[in-house]
Amino acid sequence: MNSIRRIAHLDMDAFFASVELLRYPELRGQAVVVGGRSAHQPVEQPDGSRRFSRLREYAGRGVITTSTYEARALGVFSGMGLMKSAQLAPEAILLPANFDAYRDYSRKFKAAVAGIAPLIEDRGIDEIYIDLGDIAEETKVLAERIKQAVFAATGLTCSIGISPNKLLAKICSDLEKPNGITILGMDDIPERIWPLPARKINGIGPKASATLARLGINTIGDLAATPAELLVRKFGQTTGVWLHQVAHGLDERPIVTESEPKSISRESTFERDLHARQDRAELSGLFTALCRRVADDLQRQGYVSRTIGIKLRFADFHTLTRDITVPIGLSDGDQIRKVAGECLKRVPLTQKIRLLGVRASGLVPAADAVLAPPAAQSELPF
């Protein structure tokens, strides 16, 4: 038996910005962006109204995390530098990100969906895949019911795409955003999927789409019409075959309902570029603090790490990493700091540094961790 799967992709609409609008309803209908680091918190006025920061008042190195649809209409999108977006939309409202609130709403919407359809794959804070396979209900009715449950639990809207696989469901959920439902079968691929830019496929990013464009391949339909051999020649066996498959809407990946973390990391971009010698003390303090935060995260989540790594980004934006694998898992801040310090010794520090990061990978659940044997015992045969 191999019946057609029914997979939904649910994506919250402008999630962070929408959560902010619940808190500040007077901003509804305005261009609002979320981003930057603290500072621009709204200020309560004597008359009870609030004063909000404008994008033109911003100074710093932050980027936009999310923007309302009104802001997007002004050409201001997530990932864009706040200084740059201030040129385009100087009067847009700027709010700091409030991750605790977003996590809270994330839990709420996921719980609401789980009450109807429990087979859920978590894809980050604002989206999920849902396996609707066994639910005996007409697809459209079911999708409406899920949307209503999410709204009842959060006051937020979402968009849902439903298709025979994850690839298509993901593309679908974006087709009628915001607050939309899109249901597509394999028959709809030529009409609804092939006209879309290749970039709409999850996994084709800026680099791959530029390479495709150089080959004259712009839409998913162009990609579907390209011989698999050509794609394999240009992208290699794995990627070439994958491109050919996805262009035809084929994807067999299962819904994955649980997973273990692979790495835990912390990084931060400085307010100004720092020099390894000149700003040595400051840099050292930040480095230690990052190690401590990684250690806290490891302990809180119950892991030890066998591979400790660092990341540096220089003034010219060139980025490098170094890591070291140690025989016994670590979760202590000082020990992590020592190993991270060894990594740092292998980096030539000529340029100024704008970002420093610390990463722990090779995670082992603390319960399974091998304890460091006392030195006196390590020489014994048993």
Next chain:
DNA sequence: CTGTCATTAGTCAGACAG
């Protein structure tokens, strides 16, 4: 004994995504 091959672990960069 030497060369080759397969396999695995470790390291690093880069692409991608939310």
Next chain:
DNA sequence: ATTACTGTCTGACTAATG
């Protein structure tokens, strides 16, 4: 005064092991 932060995956390369 442009470009966050956290995390996953893959490919390339090297070294070690058998």
